[in-house]
Every structure is written in structure tokens, then in C-alpha cells.
Amino acid sequence: MRINTLAVVGVGLLGGSVGWAARRRGVADRVVGVDRDPAVLREALGLGILDEACADLGVAGGAEVVVLCTPVDCIAAQVLAVAGAGRPGTLLTDVGSTKAAIVRAVEGKLPAGVGFVGSHPLAGSEKQGPGHASPDLFQGRQVVLTPTSRTGEEDLARAAAFWQALGAWVSVMEPEQHDRAMALTSHLPHLVASALAGILPADLGGLTASGFRDTTRTAGGDPGLWAAILEANREGVLEALAGLGGQLERFRQALAAGDRAALEALLLQGKKVRDSLPSQVKQGTTNNTNPTNNEEKEE
């Protein structure tokens, strides 16, 4: 895939990585970054992530592909704003960690000829800003696309080709299915990491080792971004939280009763799932998925 102009709205870790990967791989002739923070734009220009920088969202309308990399509660309104200034053939996508609210808010409201396909790259970190961006962030990583019945096939194919050109592999799910899955695979783990860290008395920090540090790593993420994600997936997260509460209660009962067999069985249940996780990064698989096949890929 080769496009003329790529616009990245929100030049943080993810947006910076999108722009940088597109420049480095020759996917776009020109990468324009849009951010309301001039310091962020200066930093991204200095790092070679962008060709041009601008504070005005309207500029993105002139691009062939626009990727929204802003907080999940800003994306839908920005998609509609950019689409209003877009030309026929403009493709918009995003990197939001929740999909249903965004996709449904945009659905049916785009001008003719302007397409939107929701995307969620399963890549990132608790760190923030273009200084933590990487042109290889998407290499071998999965990007979930969440088309609806109203998404054009060509738009879906172009969105898939775009992410594959950045080194990712693509899977396709319904937006609501995506959000329910992410409640368990991402949003609940984040909430729990934050809760675990939050209850640690300050004077015990020096007694933590790699177990605590890994279990709570994501708690270092931005509270504003994550509050928006949790709220955008409220029902899914509440359901996942209830499921965790049930499992914690089973642990509590086994421990209180001194039931070693039950305790080992619960620990074994967790170990089996953890040990069975497929490799997170695929090497050399940038074109292995038919994006019109509406099922999750786990190859």
C-alpha cells in the first residue's frame, strides 16, 4: 500500500508510532501530525516522526488516510469533524481501545465517499508521548478491525492493507464482541493492577520484587485515558469485575477453609490459561488474514 498524505491526529505513543512506521516503511509520501500541544508536535518533528505538524484538526480532512489517536471519548466527534472536511475517497480509522461506542456514534453519519473503519492495535504501553513511540510498534502485532454491516468492503480492505503495511496482522470482529473480549483481556487487568498498587502502603514499596512490578505495571498508565476507556466499556467491565469477584471468593473460601486441594485447583486453572497463551508477536506475517472473514484469527 502506498498513499499520498497520512494524517495522524493525536501524536502520542500510538499516534507517533503510526506516523513513524508509515514514514519509515514508505507507506505515505507525507505524514502530517495534528495535536493541540505544540510541544508534542515539536518533539515529534525533532524525532523524525512527522513531515509536517499542525494544531488545526481541519487540515486532516485533506489527507488520504486519517488515523485518530486521541482518547476514546474524543474520537467519534473528531471522526465526524474530519469527515465533514474530507474529500471523496478519504479513509478514517482510529486506535481506540474500545470500539462499540465510537463505531455506533459514527455509523450512518459520514458524508458520501468518506469511510470509517474502527481499529484497535493490540500494542502500546503504560508510557505516554511521542518520545516513547517506535516505528516498529506494530511489527508482528495484531490489529482488530471492527466493521459493521454498513462498512464498505473497499474501506475495510484499505484499512486492513494500511495496518499490514505497518507490519501488523489483522483480525476482524464485531464492535460489541471486541469490547466484551477486551473487558477481560485488557480493561479488567488494568483496573485490578491499579487497585493492587493503590492499596500498597507507601512504606512497603521497598519490599516489592518483579512479581508486584509486573502485575501492576499497567497501573502507571494515564488515569484520564483509562477512566475514559473503562467508562466507554462500562457494562463489559462491570460484568468482568463480577466474574473476577466470584473467582476471588472461591480463593478466599479455599484459603479460609484450609482446603489445599481446592487452592491448588484454582491456581492450576490460572496456570493452564497463562501457559496456553499463544505467542503475542508474529514474525513475518503481514498479509495472512482475509479481512472480510468476520472471525477472530488465532493462527
Add this chain to the structure above:
Amino acid sequence: MRINTLAVVGVGLLGGSVGWAARRRGVADRVVGVDRDPAVLREALGLGILDEACADLGVAGGAEVVVLCTPVDCIAAQVLAVAGAGRPGTLLTDVGSTKAAIVRAVEGKLPAGVGFVGSHPLAGSEKQGPGHASPDLFQGRQVVLTPTSRTGEEDLARAAAFWQALGAWVSVMEPEQHDRAMALTSHLPHLVASALAGILPADLGGLTASGFRDTTRTAGGDPGLWAAILEANREGVLEALAGLGGQLERFRQALAAGDRAALEALLLQGKKVRDSLPSQVKQGTTNNTNPTNNEEKEE
């Protein structure tokens, strides 16, 4: 510190690392490994972790220093067995993740001239066996010693010198204080990681990214070892679990009520603690603690 014979009982990841570090650093002229599994002993000999291997626990009684690296529910009985065969001047210590039950079971029951000091190196991993041992596992890491009012000063000083000679730095706490702290810094995080992994439906494994993987890494640990640890610290873990339950309930209420400010405040509380954790590994600090100062060190 330089000793004649070191015996390591239980030649897994930790025991193997103790023996290997002692050989590599010239801390012991001879390292004897004791394990009931001949395959483990062969593997450790092949890796150069041990000078000699033996299945008989009694052999450890002839060593100058003996380190018990077996499951926490086996250590106290093995300390007493080895001590019964020990000579005056023999120092016993261990690497158990819980301390009160072990230390109190041993206290007052040792033959004259044989000393025991409870130790807990804050190092390790979810992996098992001598194949995952490292001669540098303790480099810059903290080892918590848990003497009681009946521990001899010389034994405490020797135990501290031993761990420092392996590259660690030493802190000193009461056994019960250690266990209450570890309930929050290690045992509860392990239980939660296991619960989070355990409730993930098998078909969602392919949708996990680094957040889920880090948060649940420790769930890959051995269920038998960890059931014993959780039971040995039952009261502390139950108390920590109740504390976590309260924090999760605060998250649930904020989320259910759509209270963004409360949600952000909870996430910020976790982030502040996580961001404030001191560096886990100290470089070049092998002799920075006075082991007779009965307080936790956080330098």
C-alpha cells in the same frame, strides 16, 4: 566471606542459583546439592552449579552453611533434621517466601552450636528447575533476614555476610512483619494474577497483549508451591484480600455511577504508588546494611 562446604537442599531455580553464585564467586570451596530427584541433580551437575550431588538430606549436616530451598511447608522439618546431624558452628538458613511459621517452628529446638536465621531473597521467577538458575540472580537484590530475640548475633552476621557475598543486600525484619508485608507485595498479587488468568475463556487468549501478559505472568508459577505459600500466610493473605475487595468495590461503584472524577482518583492512587516504587536492583551495594539494625531498609 569464604566457607568450606555449602549445602543446598532443593536444587531448583533458587537453590541452583544459590549454589551457582557461591561457586562462581568463590564463596564456598565445595557446593553440595541435595535433592530427591536424580534428574534435577544430574542437570545441576551438568550445568556446573554443583561440585557434588546427593539424595540424602543427612549429608547436609556436614556442611558449614546449609541453605534450604524447598517448599515452605517442608523447610521447618528439614531444618530440624539437618540441625540434628549438624556440627557446632553449622549455620542454616532458607529461601522461603513466608517466614513466621518456619521461624517459630524451629525456634528453641536447635542443638547447641547450630544456628538458624530465616531468609527471603526478593528474587526469582515463575519458572522452575536448575535450568532456569542464574549465578547472578541475587546481584543487587534484597534479601530479608528475619531473626528473633533468640537468634544469635553471630549467626545473623554470618547469614548477612553470606547473602552479601552472593551479591545481595540485606534487610532485617521480624518474621510476622515480613509476612504481613509480603501478603500485599507478593502473595495477593500472585493470587490475583491467577484469578485473572483463570477466568479468561480459552478462545480469548489470542486477544491478549502485553498488559494481560504482564499482569498475569506470575500465574505460571507452580500451583503446589504457591498453595503452600498462601496457606503458610493465611491470615495475612485473607486480610490483604479483604483490602483489595474494598478497593475493587470502590472502582465498581464509581464505574456504575458514571462518576468519572472518582474513577480517575482511584486510577491516580494506583499510578502514584506504582510510579513511586524504588529501583528494584541496586548496583554495587553488597555491604550497605547493618544486619543488627532491626528495621526494614529502603535506601
